[in-house]
Amino acid sequence: MSNFGKGHHLMLVDGSAFIFRAYHALPPLTRKSDGLPVGAVSGFVNMLFKMVEDNQGADAPTHVAVIFDYSSKSFRNELYADYKAHRPPPPEDLVPQFPLTRTATRAFNIPSIEIEGFEADDIIGCLSCRARDAGGRVTIVSSDKDLMQLVGDGVEMFDPMKNKRIDREGVWEKFGVYPERVVDVQALAGDSVDNVPGAPGIGLKTAALLINEFGDLDTLLARAEEVKQPKRRQTLIDKAEQIRISQKLVTLDCAMDCPVTLDELEVKEPDPEVLLGFLAEMEFRTLSKRAADKLGVEAPAMKEPESPKAEELREEVPQIPFEEAEYVCIRDAEALGRWIAYIYERGHVAIDTETTSLSEMRAELVGISLCVTPGLAGYIPLAHKAGGGDEGLFGNDDLAEGQMSFAEAIDLLKPVLEDPSILKIGQNMKYDAKIFARIGVDVAPIDDTMLMSYALHAGLHNHGMDELSERYLAHTPIPIKSLLGSGKSAITFDRVPIDDAVKYAAEDADITLRLWELFKPRLHAAKVTRVYERMERPLVPVLARMELAGIKVDRDHLYAMSNAFAQKMAMLEEEIAAKAGRPFNVGSPKQLGEILFDELGLPGGKKGKTGAWGTGADVLEDLATEHELPGLILDWRQISKLKSTYTDALQEHIHADTGRVHTCYSIAGANTGRLASTDPNLQNIPVRTEEGRRIREAFIAEPGHVLVSLDYSQIELRILAHIAGIEQLREAFAEGQDIHAATASEMFGVPIEQMTPDIRRQAKAINFGVIYGISGFGLARNLRIPRDEAQGFIDRYFERFPGIRAYMDESVAFAKEHGRVETLFGRRIQTPEINARGPHAGFARRAAINARIQGTAADIIRRAMTRMEAAIEGLPARMLLQVHDELLFEVEEGHEETLIARAREVMEGAAQPALQLAVPLVVDGGVGRNWAEAH
Incomplete structure (x- = not known):
């Protein structure tokens, strides 16, 4: 007979959750003696130690166990073959740590339990x-929502990540139902992470509404004909069997044959030895x-492992900090072999390429620099010309002496660059990876100091190497202009004398390694690991492959x-001349200012320091509400920009060899996490104008192929509804309503069925404008209506949706207190000017409000992109662009x-499992021979 009973307190720890949390929250760690990965074990042991320390006093557990998954397979796979089928295998360096966590648990004298055929949750x-x-x-120590069905009658959960206890009310807060109906809600909503199918199109919120209305799942399915919404009703009827299978998948098997008795779980002190x-x-x-301190014994002595020696290389390359004269030129296979040996000894290497161009698709590799420890850097010249830089464009194209064979150097370096242990x-x-990819070398794994700085310092400064070196290393690098010159007389790097190239190139690798040693531990300290x-980091190879692929463009269509x-510009110029009363140079701001303010006498003109009238877009947008001419000028400028920036440029x-356009994405280009596209910029092509759509017609598929566009529907508004808790917007999104019509109905009291396009357009402008902190002035410009009318719209908007104003105020207050805002995924965006006075204050305030929303949206699509290649593997398809x-x-x-x-499945589930949004993410898909058709 069991002794466990009233007065006893059982603590059950979800061990698998502890392991993965430890692995992903902490930087990699290896055992010094043999290189065994132990980072997750270290974090796991720390969590166990903290749990033991914290659980003292009257409420301390009397019984305890740590529960693990035996494997990725369970009885559920017999019920549904695709259960958890989409889960990727665990990282390679985590696999050997799994058994060590079991050993660690037993070392604390805590029972470690796992049973074949069952999941830890069962x-x-x-x-x-x-x-x-x-x-x-x-007390169940876990944040796993699947365990919430157990809560109640003496069972509660404790979320260690949030330091929060979850009782019946906490379950209601999460699911909208109490624990006894959690399984019913999960059966309807499904789970993309575990690949539980559920009812397509029904999310958690809708599922909870249905269960609360009908009482339970069986009743709902029996009375599905009574559901009012046609699409939802048909789904419940058609997918009834799938929903019942889902119910079985999410139901925990509390009656399983568990050979462990409760008495065996009694708390015991660990054996110090x-x-x-x-x-x-x-x-x-x-x-x-x-x-040892806790147990009152002496800690065991641990001998420091001996470091490998590399005297031969160190004698050749003295380690003198930033002594450019000491950097080494690696001229032959024997010397490079010694460097490679030292790279394997260290396990890492900073690497940089020198090329003939900033365009990776046109650049030729000139040399490679390496650094293995600060001050220990060298350069491998491969394609320097004998003529040097003095003979200009018509210099000697023969190779300079004292360089390795290009093929020999790459043959020696390729195994190192592709070795997963280095x-x-x-x-x-990304730049260097693309250069190597073009010569058949797939560089991996990588670290990137620019991206580390971006994760740490977004919003504070730029992340170029020169700035980082000066700011964090107090060292000014050799300027590239001192080697290449500038203007028409500039040379390419292959014309730089080798001795000069060594100093510049090796220094770059040296700086990079020092920045890495500085930034890597800071990631964890700043909680941005x-x-x-x-x-x-995972986005680098994804973008590199997209950029190398490029997209086919129809030159004749552009022409x-x-x-x-x-022709259209010429027609507009005639119309503009008629409105102005005379012809003038429409492209001249000076002449335009004279027409608008001197001759036509329009109000609101301001002169700049040069005495010329200001005619910027903001001025013209204001004037367009009062006069036709400024609007025509704006139309002309738009056409002119489209012509010069897109159809001409x-x-x-178009690449001569591929016939495709290869844009370049900057991962660290925008503070919020949005990607920036350059050379050419393909992200700013207007999509709401006929002209912009026609430009997209020039982007075409190869013969036998089509283009497919997948686009998040109103993702930033959905995130706003989630963050700000706007119930009206949440419900509208959950019901699949036209959100702009729903907003207009809420604001203006017009039933959705009576909505006019003009009223909807006004609501749409406000919906999107509010995200960016739009003012009455800005909305007036967008809608070309008087400012007082526009301000009235905004005031009414905040009256109807007070949560939005509260969100804005909270975001600004947080930024002022902490000097930053954070996205829902932990991205930190610094706001250094948030407490400034003057014109910058308003901008900083708007940026703080928008950054969380735009940054979270950017995080979601980044997460989708890093998962996409695995999801479409095996298909004759490739990802080309992100806009x-x-x-x-x-x-x-x-x-x-x-x-x-x-x-679509990847994109709509991209926020999970880190975040469960209160509104569904919806992705629209389209197919076409060209981009305009697909979008």
Whole structure:
């Protein structure tokens, strides 16, 4: 008979959650003696130690166990073959740590439980029910929503990440139902992470509404014909069997045959010899000391492992900090072999390439620089010309003496650059990775100091190497202009004398390594390791492959459009001259100012320091509400920009060999996490104008292929509804309503069925404008209405949606207190001017309000992009472009629907499992021969 009963308190720890949390929250760590990965074990042991320390006093558990998953397979896979099928395998360096966490648990004298064929959640459910039935209390240490069905009658959860207890009311807050109906809600909503199918189109909120209305799932399915919404009703009827299977998948097996008794789980003190022996074996010095102090014994002595020697190389390359004269020129295979040996000894290398161009698609590799420890850097010249820089464009093209064979050097370096055990460190590593990819070298794994700085310092400064070196290393690098010159007389790097190139190139690698040593530990201290590891670093190879792929462009279409734009500009110029009373140079701001303010006498003109009238877009937009001429000028400028920036310039960007345009994405270009596109910029092509859509017609698929566009629908408004808790917007999104019509109905009291396009357009402008902190002035410009009317719209908006004003005020207050804002995924965006006075204050305030929303949206699409390649593997498809909320693919005809299904699933589930949004993410898909058709 069991002794467990009333007065006893059982604590059940979700061990798998502890492991993954430790792995992803902490930087990599290896055992010094043999390189065994132990970072997750270290974090796991720290969590166990903290749990033991914290659980003291009257409420301390009397019984405890840590529960693990035996494997990724369970009885649920027999019910549904695709259960958890989409989950990627665990990281390679985590696999050997799993058994060590079990050993660690036993070293603390805590039972470690795992049972073949069952998940940890089932074991936790079984033991919880046994303890509850015996009259005891249970605390489940986990944040897993699947365990919330167990809460109640003496069972509660504790979320260690949020330091928050979850009782029945906490479950209601999460699911909108109490624990006994959680399974019903999950069966309807499904789970994209575990691949539980559920009812398509029904999310958590809608599921909760249905269950609360009908009482339980069985009743709902039996009375599905009574559901009012046709689409929802049909889904429940058609997918009833799938929903019932989902219910079985999410129901924990509390009646399973668990061979463990509650009495076996009684709390016991650890054996000092066993615990300290394990910590010594793992070489956890700090933890050993803490544990020894806690147990009142002496910590075991641990011998420091001897560092490998490299005297031969160090004698050749003295380690003198930033002594450029000491950098080494690596001229032959023997010398490079010694460097490679030292790289393997160290396990990492900073690397940089020198090329003939900033355009990776046109650049030729000239040399490679390496750095293995600060001050120990060298340069491998490969393609320097004998003529040097003195003979200009017509110099000698023969190779300079004292260089390795290009092929020989790459053959020696390729295994190192592709070796998964060697970390390659770069500054803007995407550039170097593309240079190497073009010669058949796939560089991995990588670290990027530019992206580390971006994760740490976004909003404070730029992240170029020169600025980082001066700011963080107090060292000014050799300027490139001192080697290449400037203007028409500038040379390319292959014309730089080798001796000069060595100093410049090796210094770059040296600086990069020092920045890495500085930034890497700071990531964890600043709590941005996850941002860097999940959203910055993994994006580098994804973007590199997209940029190398490029997109096919129809040159003839662009040429025809340029001619059409020229004709339209000429027609507008005639109309402008008629409105102005005389012809003038429309492209001259000075002449335009004279027409508007001197001759026509329009109000509101202001002169600048030069005495000329200001005629910027903001001035013209204001005037356009009062007079036709400024609006025509704006139209002319738009056409002129489209012609010069796109239809003319894009023709120059078509690559001679590929026939495609290869844009370049800057990961660290915008403070909020948005990607920036350059050379050419493909993200600013207007999509709401006929002309912009026609430009997209020039982007075409290869023969036998089509383009597929997948676009998040109103993602920033959805995030606003989630963050600000706007119930009206949440419900509208959950119901799949036209959000702009719903907003207009709420603001103006017009039923949705009576909505006019003009009223909807006004609501749409306000919806999007509010996200960017739009003022009455700005809205008046957008809608070309009087300012007082526009301000009235904004005032009414905040009256109807007070949560938005509260969100804005909270965001600004947080930024003022902490000097930053944070996205929902932990990205930190610094706001250094938030407490400034003067004109910058308003801008900083608007930026703080918008940054969380735009940054969270950017994080979501980054998460989608890093998962996309695995999701579409095996399909004859590739991802080509990212335009903020849109991803563009090229796919063989006949496979487009499969591509859309897979990509949509990734995009709509991209926030999970880190975040469960209160509104559904919706992705619109389109197919076409060109981008305009697809979008």
